[in-house]
Amino acid sequence: MEHTVTTLNRPDQDFDIRLRPSRFSDFTGQEKIKERLELFVEAAKARGDVLDHALLSGPPGLGKTTLAYIIADSMESNIKCTSGPVIDKPGDLAGLLTSLERGDVLFIDEIHRMQKTVEEYLYSAMEDFVIDIVIDQGPNARSVRLNIEPFTLIGATTRSGLLSAPMRSRFGLLNRLDYYDAETLKKIVERSARILNVDIEPDGALEIARRSRGTPRIANNLLRRSRDYAQVKADNIITEDVASRALALLDIDDSGLDEMDKRILQTMIEKFGGGPVGISSMAVSVGEEPGTIEEVYEPYLIQEGFLQRTPQGRVVLPRGFGLFGLKPGNTQQELL
Structure with missing residues (x-):
């Protein structure tokens, strides 16, 4: 399947991709949301239908982008990714929408930061799979209606309260991701350590998990830093003491505060x-x-x-x- 990313790559993107689960069964935590999405995906596939539009909200780093990719993989669809601030003209949105094939997933991160004029073009696209483009200006202006293939829009937001009521009402699946507990993060750290071939003891994984602010992205980043510390000062083994010393070096206290x-x-x-x-x-x-x-x-x-x-x-x-x-x-x- 083709995964097209229209946003700029982050320096640590390869690291994130290596650790990103590709199936619901590999995604740890958010059990109710995961069960719900998996059921709706299975039902849509059984009907040969397109999955309803989904909104994923919650603090950064909890897995919204990962879930978007898992949904696309589970639907056996392509995914195109962008973010709200990047789409600053209706023409940019029209270009994205007209390039979609039936069942494709369009993932818009930070959807609450999309400009109002652009957002309004999404309304008819989400409901009726059409977009009306205004050509020319003044007395020569005319509207052209373009049909687009049925698609699934997945929006991600850290501030759902900033979404307009008309936009929110067009999402059939609303899901809020919450912070993870330490035991769940410990499993994520241990899984990431296996993928990265890092030798970590259970107490070391728990120490990292406890200080990760309930956030998998932070847990994986702290694992990287602990790996570096262990490589230089602790024979490549992350114990509880090694993790504690590594995190102290980063000015991260027992409560995860930086x-x-x-x-x-x-x-x-x-x-x-x-x-x-x-x-x-x-x-x-x-x-x-x-x-x-x-x-x-x-x-x-x-x-x-x-x-x-x-x-x-x-x-x-x-x-x-x-x-x-x-x-x-x-x-x-x-x-x-």
Whole structure:
């Protein structure tokens, strides 16, 4: 099957592809979603039908792209991949849609970032498999309707709340991926280690899993770094102690928090008394984009009880204060 990628390749893409499961049976975690998708795929194939459009939402690195590829493989279809920001003109979308064959999968990552004018062209494509292209401008303008082959659109988003209601309503299959627990991530780390021919002990795999923020992509990246550390300093064997030392070198603590996580919490405590503080003020204070804080750092901090979103702004919870030996109401300056 042809897998056409229209986005730019990442430097670690070969690594990701090697570790990416190609079948539902190889995909670890997200059991309800996996069972649901597998059933719908089987039913569509049995009818000789095209799978309904699917929306995959959730934080980055949980397997949305991997599931899109597995769906395409299971449907014995080609897949074409792009992302919302890349499609900046209706003509770009028309070119993609008219190149699809019956049953093909079009995967759009970050679909919530698609421009409104482009998004509206998708409505008729998703519902009736037609697109209306406006040719020329002014008095000579005319609309041409193009028929396209029935296809499956799989959209991935880290911020489903930014999707418009008309777009969301056109997806028949809505699936939200959640963070993984440590035991599930341990299985993923052990599978990846086998593929990479890395010698890892069960306790070493669990240590990596515990600090992976509930995210397979992070677990695989930490496995790579632990492999490098073991190669240079530990005879190529990742034990619990080796994994712990490797992750300490990366400034990743026992809770999986990295330097930026702790900077966000510490800045909120020291400069804003623990909050409430708005996302814009927080972003300026830590030198990071608001969108990155909202999509990458906040979900895990909220999930683990370090941070809370309120109508007034972000607030550090007692566990966040405890990370620095503080209690709510006490800032670093007050202790000094």
